[in-house]
Amino acid sequence: MNRPQQITVLGATGSIGASTLDVLARHPERYQVFALTGFSRLAELRTLCLRHNPRFAVVPDERAARNLQEALRAAGLSTEVLHGEAGLCTVAAAPEVDAVMAAIVGAAGLRPTLAAVQAGKKVLLANKEALVMSGALFMRAVQASGAMLLPIDSEHNAIFQCLPSNYARGLAASGVRRILLTASGGPFRETPLAALDHVTPEQACAHPNWTMGRKISVDSASMMNKGLELIEACWLFDARPAQVEVLIHPQSVIHSLVDYVDGSVLAQLGNPDMRTPIAHALAWPERIDSGVAPLDLFSVARLDFQEPDVERFPCLRLARQAAEAGGTVPAMLNAANEVAVAAFLERRVRFTEIASIIDHVLNHEASGTADSLDCVLGADARARAQARRWLERGGR
């Protein structure tokens, strides 16, 4: 029997972190937790450390590190507590690590995820924002280091499962006509357009099919999540934006499809539970139990599809434009969205103003090439500053 694989979970206190730890705990003979990281819910991180006994834990700052270190030592654990971005990069790239779950939300995950890629790890990518921001750099680093990048986003995991194993030779050579990216349409799919000005963060976070972190829940409600996923799909599968079509499928049972030139359309189906793509990527090319209930198609009964309404979901249009523009535009789109979503969650702006802020930033900030981390992070910082000025002015 081989030794268990050593797994780092970046963003262990989040929704993907919890699903990942659930799958890992089902297979102690295969996997051992090497490191767990958390940013805000540190009491939860302590509980997770007590349960999984990692070699390292990572927290945001020195004080938090001292507190957690003392608590864990008092409980008899030898876990070493690191802090800050340097700590995150250390546990992402440590030589003992076999696989890294990249599940920090937003741009904060970029450097640690890249550190895992540069160290040639098996990288399970949930942190789509990192790839959206720095796709060219990121994919170049994957090539250079020989890292194995496996998509966790349910749609991209589905596409990966529906593509032939040698799809890296190109979609056209693989006979792929289009990628069909499914979207639930979120909680506001049928809300009267006029009412969208008044929806609350609680309503936006009440997703009909998935339980997720607050940022991605708002992104799902605005369909910016699907826009980010469109950009993510272009990088992961070397597709042009025009080759990726978005369709609304309210049941979230088909997680995406691949349309081939011979008329075949392959789909991956399953209950909406992130433990399926997580287990798939962890064990790939094998299959392991994820704890997800078998899909009962009789109770699903029907599968519906609709074209997305561009008036209702302007973020989807903005993301497609950013995908087509390339360079630093996707990084700016992502940064403006992060500021706008945080402001919406703090009730400082209306839901419909999220798109207005992003539109404003993309119209007022110059873009450039995205061929170095400095270029990407510079564009990210300028877009955030421009979005904050919009907030200070109240949009006028």
Ligand code: NAD
């Ligand atoms: P979440 O908010 O539940 O968890 C986020 C994690 O990131 C937490 O552990 C938090 O402590 C950590 N974090 C936040 N800010 C940080 C910072 N500045 N520095 C270091 N760590 C920080 O989010 P989630 O729903 O688990 O999503 C995580 C990522 O996975 C996102 O990129 C999201 O788009 C992607 N994703 C999530 C789902 C899902 O079902 N939840 C599905 C597909 C993709």
Ligand code: MG
């Ligand atoms: Mg998704």
